[in-house]
Amino acid sequence: MNVSHGVENEYLRRHPVDAAEQLETIPDPELEPVVGSLDPRALGIAMEYLSPPKAIEVFEVLPREAQLEILERAAPRLAVTLLAQLDDSRREQLLEGLRSVSREDLRRLMAFRENSAGRLMDRSYLAVQAELTVGQALKRLQQSPLRGARSVFVVSTERRLEGRVDIQDLALASGEESLADHVQRVDEAVTTETDREELVELLERSRLDSVPVVDLEGHLVGVVRYRSLFHAIEDVATADLQKMVGVSPEERALSLPGFAIKRRLPWLHINLLTAFLAASVVGLFEGLIAQFTALAVLLPVVAGQSGNAGAQALAVTMRGLALREIGIRQWRLVLGKEVMVGLFNGVALAITCGIAVYLWSASFGLALVIAVAMVMSMLAAGISGSLVPIVLTRLGQDPATASSIILTTVTDVAGFFSFLGTATILAFML
Amino acid sequence: MNVSHGVENEYLRRHPVDAAEQLETIPDPELEPVVGSLDPRALGIAMEYLSPPKAIEVFEVLPREAQLEILERAAPRLAVTLLAQLDDSRREQLLEGLRSVSREDLRRLMAFRENSAGRLMDRSYLAVQAELTVGQALKRLQQSPLRGARSVFVVSTERRLEGRVDIQDLALASGEESLADHVQRVDEAVTTETDREELVELLERSRLDSVPVVDLEGHLVGVVRYRSLFHAIEDVATADLQKMVGVSPEERALSLPGFAIKRRLPWLHINLLTAFLAASVVGLFEGLIAQFTALAVLLPVVAGQSGNAGAQALAVTMRGLALREIGIRQWRLVLGKEVMVGLFNGVALAITCGIAVYLWSASFGLALVIAVAMVMSMLAAGISGSLVPIVLTRLGQDPATASSIILTTVTDVAGFFSFLGTATILAFML
Structure with a gap:
């Protein structure tokens, strides 16, 4: 087998999950030549599918520029996991190398309790103000890089959450209509401090695909999507395995x-x-x-x-x-x-x-x-x-x-x- | 406590999950007077949250008209569960009472293997043909009773799946544009025979909220949404509990x-x-x-x-x-x-x-x-x-x-x- 162990950029881009499985089997000492030549951006996506210990190993052997690019571009959850494993001085060094927006974002994320909605939420979502017309709202959406959402949140000028509008309704309305006519009440919102267990239960009870997250003052700060809870659902469901024999559900295979x-x-x-x-x-x-x-x-x-x-x-x-x-x-x-x-x-x-x-x-x-x-x-x-x-x-x-x-x-x-x-x-x- | 055990129509409509919990605690002999007076439509929603044995009990004490209304209106998954518990002649009797569309729908659903994508899929989804303009497609959407979707499937005249279009893209495009310009490839589709385990794995690997389901000839027949897999994810995750002590993962608490x-x-x-x-x-x-x-x-x-x-x-x-x-x-x-x-x-x-x-x-x-x-x-x-x-x-x-x-x-x-x-x-x- 050649030095790449079959993991090359093209493969990484097209099949990140399979590439991750391949990476998982490469012994640590042989990792450096393999991952060193890979595109950090594609690697960052595959790394989300690695087991955390392996993700750290991969991260550690990368050159600093690649590390920074991964922290900057990969899913925030991966970035926080990686940063959490570093000692304080290394972490600060890397954070200093990031653009200030990303740095502040990651710092804020790390400040939330593990397994809280704050940690699990997606900070990118669509939000507009209710005073707009449908046409103005659509224009705002056009400027946003986000695609594939099914609803837009409606916020006050102080970013307080006021409701949401289905994008489908926007698509069907005429441009001059007032956005306010299409606003639906948001029945379920959680705070950044809400526990994972509670989130899982809420999504199970409600028929929502996502739940808005507000801070303690009621300002919209993110959204928890169903798919980011996949792991949480599995995690909560398997906790019984440990509880029944007297092991805390918080214990992990590699806990201290x-x-x-x-x-x-x-x-x-x-x-x-x-x-x-x-x-x-x-x-x-x-x-x-x-x-x-x-x-x-x-x-x-x-x-x-x-x-x-x-x-x-x-x-x-x-x-x-x-x-x-x-x-x-x-x-x-x-x-x-x-x-x-x-x-x-x-x-x-x-x-x-x-x-x-x-x-x-x-x-x-x-x-x-x-x-x-x-x-x-x-x-x-x-x-x-x-x-x-x-x-x-x-x-x-x-x-x-x-x-x-x-x-x-x-x-x-x-x-x-x-x-x-x-x-x-x-x-x-x- | 009065005869309603606190479950009344208004409560049922506003808090179906809590009402279901309440119903769960009512002893079987006392069920009839409580549920007999309830609106079957609201009851059907709450019944989705009941344990299957209780759901059957509730169903059994309802008058025939209410039973038919529930089969007609409630989630198909509930209807199939209820019908599966009846003996053949009772089932046929009830099916005969339904509108022919619903009857055929339910029959088709029951023909799929348990835990297959065919059983789990939602048969209501948005689909249009690629030859339309954006404006025409929006008009079709307007006529559909479905709301809150994030994408529309694109099918051929024979209903073969050809791709999908984000509703957000439709909202942002002008009406004269051709729909074909906005079609995205669908990388992941499953057949009606695909297993639940495979579906769970697919949704975990991909970053999708839903997966289209095609029949063996490639015609689009439904869509599996993340939230209908909630139960499946939990179910698969807890199977280890049984496997480790030599119990088949298919066994249920009330298996024969x-x-x-x-x-x-x-x-x-x-x-x-x-x-x-x-x-x-x-x-x-x-x-x-x-x-x-x-x-x-x-x-x-x-x-x-x-x-x-x-x-x-x-x-x-x-x-x-x-x-x-x-x-x-x-x-x-x-x-x-x-x-x-x-x-x-x-x-x-x-x-x-x-x-x-x-x-x-x-x-x-x-x-x-x-x-x-x-x-x-x-x-x-x-x-x-x-x-x-x-x-x-x-x-x-x-x-x-x-x-x-x-x-x-x-x-x-x-x-x-x-x-x-x-x-x-x-x-x-x-």
Whole structure:
């Protein structure tokens, strides 16, 4: 393969996403000769599709002029991400090299909280004043470099947001009409401080393609478009993955270890407490285990099966709640389904597992004990897997938070108790 | 509370989303008097925000005329969902009551695969022919009831898709200009058969707000708008929750038990195999356990902690990969972080746990054994939690599929082995 690794200007311009994927696979030491020869403008577009660590690597090996051009021209979100990774003096040096308009723009953007509407908004939008005629407004639009908008915002002389006009309405009106006749109310506006989660919810509830952003004094400062929320929607939707095992939704794969340690440790301590609870169940049967050590060997099998089956029920129910496909009032239906599934799969696994244990131990009693315990604990898994997120929601909690930790406690206790309890009753057969 | 449960026409019209939330909380037997008096048109809008089971309940208690009005006027997606739940004869009866245009529309829609572009598309869009002048095109737009679009599609006389024109460009052009001068190429179009996943990916890669949909012969038949993909984006993003524990991403909270049983059982059998593997590790130490039964009691504590810590590392890494915040080439960074976290949290938990065990057993040896095992198994958890999804990706697999099952095997084996192994070495202290 030649030094370009297949990434050349023409390719970069036509297929920025594919080029980004290609760049992603180039080892860091080989990056410099590849990206050094590329057009910074085209590179800046492809860099939006790189993972942040790779984007930084690429940025770092570029000559200063190329760096400045990327900061100046690329999407502000990329520029802010890149600048955030530099140390203060490097950042200042680069900012000083920019045109003052861009510099001030980026500084203002960096001042907003991460994940706030201020950071996510697009600062280019169309705005006109209501006193104009349709013809005058169209003339203003003609002078703007923006294309492809579907509405124009209407602002007062102090840039206070007053409404919006559909461009389609402008196109259909005659030039002498007053713009004011076509102004529609803006029902939904957010401030620069509005959280990403709230924005996602707002766009979901409303049927808007974009939401205007005003500052704390009500002046229009930007617009959040649907497509810039794509990442935010995915991000919010996948947060449950982390919350269910006691990881803060803010933690990222490359967060600092200190942040991860501090946030995860409390939940691990709670998990420790629940693990001792499960252990105390085993403790109740210590005498029995001393007599039949094979029980200790098979103990994790029942609890493990129950744990996984419970996690299945939990995942489906939690996702159903998150996507609003079920509400908590449907708890009977969900529970009924999971009881059926637990019972059926419990019987199926009891048969497989019973046969396997019989072949291993040649003890019919032990095989029977594990089979009975399997059915009982799988049932308990289905019941708790479906009820944990529903009960959490009913209590006003997030159905994801710590759900996996609560579930494991239930399935462990159920698994241990059903297995050792059945063994106690059927001890004469062991 | 009066019989309306606070849901009245005015409220329904102004706040459909809130009204839907209100409706969701009304028990099914009390629905009829509440919804019977509502304006079907406003109700149809609110019903889009109901969970499907509740939407069906509401629909079922309405008089036939109201049902027909909802099918006729509400979003086609709602109509298709409602019709899909009825038995064949009821569905036919209702369809027969509709105007023939609506009936054919709905039939055509139902013929598309679920989750295909055909089902998700909007059948109302603006289209004109290229031979027109700008003025003529504007006249056509004026006759259309659609408002708020940002572009018009250009089609041939056979309705083949030829391009699109920004409405903003139309607004700015003079009426005599030829429309053909303003036509832009459409780079991205999908067919009615295109999958939802592919659509989501396409909208993510491109910077479009909507994608035109063509049939297999290239005729324009609809448009998929960003906002109708909102649910699809969330749905695709949350599929990992299920895949990681061996549940098919197609399963829903209210899927038929038979579907759930058939799809979950194979993974539960694989999990059973891995549970036996973990049990065989315990089997190696059967003699030791017979001597010190306290080991059997504490066994689940170490494995449980390691399992939860591993699930934390797994969740963060998997989410990072899914959101493309990391690529597999960053494996060293991710692994390094998780090793640090595992080591630190392992030491912290070893101290807590060691003290607790000493207080319970008054055995310094046992406390030391569990403390050492805790550090080792927490390290193993961090390593496997971060590497499992990365290795799966490297092997060309989905990083989520069965990741939790693989991880649990590793953390169980590591937990049992480190605990019982350390106990063997330090047996003289027990």
